[in-house]
Amino acid sequence: MSHPLYFFHGADWAVPRPAPGTFAVWRRNFLVWRKLMGPSLLFNFGEPLLYLLGLGFGLGRFVGEVEGLSYIAFLASGLLASSSMNTATFEGLYSVYTRMVPQQTYDGMLATPVDVDDIVLGEMLWCATKGLISSTAILLVAVGLGALHGWQLLLCLPAFYLTGLCFAGPALVVSSVSKSYDFFAYYVTLAITPMYIFCGVFYPTGALPAFAQSFVSLLPLTHAVALIRPLASGGVPADILLHITVLSFYALAGFYLAVVLVRRRLIQ
Amino acid sequence: MQNLDLVIEASGLEKSFSGRAAVCGINLRVPRSGCFGLLGPNGAGKTTTLRMVLGQCRLSGGELRVLGQPMPAAKKSVRARIGVVPQLDNLDPDFTVLENLFVYAAYFGLRRAQVAQRARELLALVELSDRAGTRIGELSGGMKRRLSIARSLINDPEVLILDEPTTGLDPQVRHLIWTRLRGLKREGKTLILTTHYMEEAERLCDRIVIMDHGRIIAEGAPRDLIRQHSEPDVIEVQGAPAELEQRLMALDGGRVERVGETLYFHTGSARNAVALLEPVPDITYLHRPANLEDVFLKLTGRDLRE
Numbered sequence A: 001m002s003h004p005l006y007f008f009h010g011a012d013w014a015v016p017r018p019a020p021g022t023f024a025v026w027r028r029n030f031l032v033w034r035k036l037m038g039p040s041l042l043f044n045f046g047e048p049l050l051y052l053l054g055l056g057f058g059l060g061r062f063v064g065e066v067e068g069l070s071y072i073a074f075l076a077s078g079l080l081a082s083s084s085m086n087t088a089t090f091e092g093l094y095s096v097y098t099r100m101v102p103q104q105t106y107d108g109m110l111a112t113p114v115d116v117d118d119i120v121l122g123e124m125l126w127c128a129t130k131g132l133i134s135s136t137a138i139l140l141v142a143v144g145l146g147a148l149h150g151w152q153l154l155l156c157l158p159a160f161y162l163t164g165l166c167f168a169g170p171a172l173v174v175s176s177v178s179k180s181y182d183f184f185a186y187y188v189t190l191a192i193t194p195m196y197i198f199c200g201v202f203y204p205t206g207a208l209p210a211f212a213q214s215f216v217s218l219l220p221l222t223h224a225v226a227l228i229r230p231l232a233s234g235g236v237p238a239d240i241l242l243h244i245t246v247l248s249f250y251a252l253a254g255f256y257l258a259v260v261l262v263r264r265r266l267i268q
Numbered sequence B: 001m002q003n004l005d006l007v008i009e010a011s012g013l014e015k016s017f018s019g020r021a022a023v024c025g026i027n028l029r030v031p032r033s034g035c036f037g038l039l040g041p042n043g044a045g046k047t048t049t050l051r052m053v054l055g056q057c058r059l060s061g062g063e064l065r066v067l068g069q070p071m072p073a074a075k076k077s078v079r080a081r082i083g084v085v086p087q088l089d090n091l092d093p094d095f096t097v098l099e100n101l102f103v104y105a106a107y108f109g110l111r112r113a114q115v116a117q118r119a120r121e122l123l124a125l126v127e128l129s130d131r132a133g134t135r136i137g138e139l140s141g142g143m144k145r146r147l148s149i150a151r152s153l154i155n156d157p158e159v160l161i162l163d164e165p166t167t168g169l170d171p172q173v174r175h176l177i178w179t180r181l182r183g184l185k186r187e188g189k190t191l192i193l194t195t196h197y198m199e200e201a202e203r204l205c206d207r208i209v210i211m212d213h214g215r216i217i218a219e220g221a222p223r224d225l226i227r228q229h230s231e232p233d234v235i236e237v238q239g240a241p242a243e244l245e246q247r248l249m250a251l252d253g254g255r256v257e258r259v260g261e262t263l264y265f266h267t268g269s270a271r272n273a274v275a276l277l278e279p280v281p282d283i284t285y286l287h288r289p290a291n292l293e294d295v296f297l298k299l300t301g302r303d304l305r306e
């Protein structure tokens, strides 16, 4: 592990060519999720309800309006983005690692026409699906509380999915080079939690010092928030193409890197 | 030249893991139909060879064709026609027994409706019909192995690769598995099997290859290998004094081997040896025909591996 490019030693950089097996991988995860749908959905709906009631109304009374939105609407629209991030990330870390290492699920798949490219894409699509489910749950809670409204909210759904994809790739990359679950602490503490705190979920990034603002503007969650918040509050996102491009870039780069690294891990 | 009657055709097949050789340039030809055994001590390279055959492991050198197609380029279409029972079970713990078959079928692009009938038949074949709704974690080792075999047949494969299918199983399960494997052989499927049980290889395999340290050291039908590499009879003697060992060695056409307290006398004329041993007091002896295990131990030695 001494060399900085150790993880890529002997890697296969061939362009990924996912096939219909991708869908079988996605569907496997969906079937497992469906079995445990009850507790899973309770979590998806219960947690944002607590956040929005507690922070949105509670903190909102002191904060008042932020960028022309009631604090609860501001917070809800930020959580829509961070929830896709967190959910896709945790699925891509813990669940994917569990299937890859202790359960050897992928080894089973690799005895069938399903190959690494299909596994990685299928898992990414699934991580994004879970992100979509959790953000949609928040959206419904926010609508129920009267914080958000309007038909335009439907435009958020593809943005949730894109945000999920954007974070699924890097999570799979981390899983594929991890020796144990403990390794995830680095990624979560050094990448995910800072984004959650600094990328505009709880307050506008304009509140940060100038140097921090330019750094934060490179991070994907900033773009997810900047895309989703206006869509959720009836406006048109400024620089919409930029945000979509950045999120797509992270998704594609993450996918390619994850394919290369998972190949190296599974096909020695 | 590619030969369509060969399931596996490997020449100079090599694999090393970070510089350590696991398979050292083997030539392997597995004919279609019948049962082919891959034997060898722990670490001989059997699993690594099979993983290359399935495209689960990259080649370090050599050429490999499976079902007439080049590997690993054709791995997807090759795997579609093969069933695999891996050395370590990797059943899906998030599903029940029957669901495992359906989910696995989906990896082959087979829908639930297409395989519903077949899945039930396969569970009956391995006598797990009454466990269809059981979760994997609640199955015993023998049940998991049987389910792995059922799962490997869900795509109705032409070739079945079984990596130590009966290791750690009780005699009842082993006999059930042997019966089923013979049935599959009769249906015309090609079986490729690894095992550490020599009597299993002798019973099931038409041809075997013995590997050691990544190389093939013997190849042929079990009977032929026994004929070629071993005298026809073995007499195992317990508690033989050194003086008796000398007298056995003096008989012609024999080979004496001492392992701890046991003397193995390999011979073509057991009658003379028995005549010699019969009157000796305080020893016990067993006279039996030579078997594949004798050949295996002779060729691979008695030292422990790894």
Ligand SMILES: Nc1ncnc2c1ncn2[C@@H]1O[C@H](COP(=O)(O)OP(=O)(O)OP(=O)(O)O)[C@@H](O)[C@H]1O
Pocket (backbone or CB within 6 Å): A268, B017, B021, B022, B040, B041, B042, B043, B044, B045, B046, B047, B048, B049, B087
């Ligand atoms: N993924 C791997 N990384 C490093 N070395 C490996 C790997 N897989 C196998 N080896 C090594 O390759 C050699 C051959 O292993 P292999 O598993 O093919 O043996 P085997 O004949 O199947 O043994 P067994 O009867 O114990 O299953 C061993 O020395 C093993 O340590």
Ligand SMILES: [Mg+2]
Pocket (backbone or CB within 6 Å): B046, B047, B048, B087, B163
């Ligand atoms: Mg093995």
